[in-house]
Amino acid sequence: MVRIGIAGAGAIAAIHVDAFKMFPEDVQVVAVADIFIDKAKALIDKRGRRAEAFGDIHEMIDKGGIDAVSICLPPSDHASVSLYAMDRGKHVLCEKPMASSLEECDAVIRSAEKNGVIFFPVCQNRFKTPIERVARLKEGGRLGKLLFGEFRSLWWRGENYYDIWWRGTWEKEAGGCFTSHAVHYIDLMVRLLGMPDSVRAVTTNVGHHNSECEDAGCAIFMYGSVPVVFISSLVTSGEPQSIHLDFEKASIDIPWSVSASTALPNGFPQEDEEGERAIDEAYHGIPELELEGHPAQLKAFIDTIEGRSQAAVDAADGRHTIELIMGIYLSSATGEKVTFPIGPDSPVYTTEGLVRTMPRFFRKTKSLDNFSTSEITLGRNIGK
Numbered sequence: 001m002v003r004i005g006i007a008g009a010g011a012i013a014a015i016h017v018d019a020f021k022m023f024p025e026d027v028q029v030v031a032v033a034d035i036f037i038d039k040a041k042a043l044i045d046k047r048g049r050r051a052e053a054f055g056d057i058h059e060m061i062d063k064g065g066i067d068a069v070s071i072c073l074p075p076s077d078h079a080s081v082s083l084y085a086m087d088r089g090k091h092v093l094c095e096k097p098m099a100s101s102l103e104e105c106d107a108v109i110r111s112a113e114k115n116g117v118i119f120f121p122v123c124q125n126r127f128k129t130p131i132e133r134v135a136r137l138k139e140g141g142r143l144g145k146l147l148f149g150e151f152r153s154l155w156w157r158g159e160n161y162y163d164i165w166w167r168g169t170w171e172k173e174a175g176g177c178f179t180s181h182a183v184h185y186i187d188l189m190v191r192l193l194g195m196p197d198s199v200r201a202v203t204t205n206v207g208h209h210n211s212e213c214e215d216a217g218c219a220i221f222m223y224g225s226v227p228v229v230f231i232s233s234l235v236t237s238g239e240p241q242s243i244h245l246d247f248e249k250a251s252i253d254i255p256w257s258v259s260a261s262t263a264l265p266n267g268f269p270q271e272d273e274e275g276e277r278a279i280d281e282a283y284h285g286i287p288e289l290e291l292e293g294h295p296a297q298l299k300a301f302i303d304t305i306e307g308r309s310q311a312a313v314d315a316a317d318g319r320h321t322i323e324l325i326m327g328i329y330l331s332s333a334t335g336e337k338v339t340f341p342i343g344p345d346s347p348v349y350t351t352e353g354l355v356r357t358m359p360r361f362f363r364k365t366k367s368l369d370n371f372s373t374s375e376i377t378l379g380r381n382i383g384k
């Protein structure tokens with residue numbers, strides 16, 4: 001039985017508690033901490049748990065009788081709390097983004113290794129059937145070489161989304177829509193395609209006047225000579241999120257569809273129905289995941305702690321995503337191509353460097369302690 005402490009009792013914490021509750025034999029939430037202790041108490045009461053409420057995270061880690069901590073805090077606290085917990089032998093599951101700088105990511109990677117504990121960055125979309133199936137088709141050589149790609153991370157948030165105190169500053173949130181939302185699809189890009197060689201990007205803020213950071217942007221990642229276009233926004237009603245990949249043998253989309261073509265004598269396309277059928281059958285032949293999203297990843301975390309499975313993700317996976325986002329920011333600020341990897345000599349390696357490098361699109365003038373509701377949505381289901 002793994003005893004969990006939840007750090008931060010806001011919107012995503014409720015989703016963690018509900019997910020852990022699905023595995024009563026394996027895990028128990030025994031403590032919840034929030035600077036607003038009433039939020040910790042309310043989360044415990046509302047979810048019908050017997051757990052202790054703390055007003056201080058460090059006290060929960062020291063005295064809460066926990067084996068692992070689930071970090072559901074604003075991004076600027078992710079690394080410091082991870083390091084504090086891991087130095088005390090606690091395993092860590094940390095919400096996205098894993099940290100607010102590459103310097104912090106590197107400290108977390110070193111600490112997990114030094115302390116011999118498990119660190120999972122939350123990247124729940126990896127744990128979805130379509131992603132698993134496409135990854136396996138690609139790895140099995142069913143699709144051939146990649147020729148072109150497009151990731152659409154399009155979301156919608158009202159202006160008041162940025163009224164909460166920690167959102168909309170380079171220092172506390174470490175960026176705008178790329179850090180907060182596209183982080184999911186950038187992680188999926190790395191899962192499916194690996195790390196690119198370089199990026200060129202443009203970012204802007206078109207509709208969120210209480211945020212210093214971007215709310216829309218475009219990036220072009222290069223994988224050798226293959227471009228992968230990545231678009232990100234917080235101004236797109238309906239949130240039409242999708243992945244499109246052109247391979248030698250077929251083009252695929254998530255939500256799932258497949259198209260294949262052969263050339264007529266004049267080079268125009270003719271539908272390759274047989275090719276499409278073969279890939280579609282192979283796709284549906286890969287079993288659906290039993291669990292998806294947060295429940296799947298939280299269960300994988302527990303199973304890894306208990307030695308029942310190998311770590312499905314680790315701190316290096318979380319760092320890859322931050323590295324690509326920092327590449328986007330540096331390119332958008334300088335107008336130059338940025339090549340990977342990004343190391344300590346980069347201007348965006350530290351939070352101070354990021355704050356110095358990036359433009360402030362607007363000044364954050366409004367700051368609330370809490371919203372009146374913590375209802376949230378987790379984006380469009382990327383479908384079966």
Ligand SMILES: NC(=O)c1ccc[n+]([C@@H]2O[C@H](COP(=O)([O-])OP(=O)(O)OC[C@H]3O[C@@H](n4cnc5c(N)ncnc54)[C@H](O)[C@@H]3O)[C@@H](O)[C@H]2O)c1
Nearest residue numbers: 008009010011012013034035036072073074075095096097
């Ligand atoms: N994986 C996902 O799909 C997903 C979805 C939403 C949010 N998130 C991530 O989860 C994290 C939290 O987001 P949220 O929407 O739950 O925010 P939130 O503001 O609703 O919750 C954060 C909570 O942390 C508490 N807190 C802040 N600083 C603290 C401190 N020093 N000590 C104790 N408590 C403190 C706040 O009082 C608040 O209750 C963010 O990093 C966000 O990016 C992930």
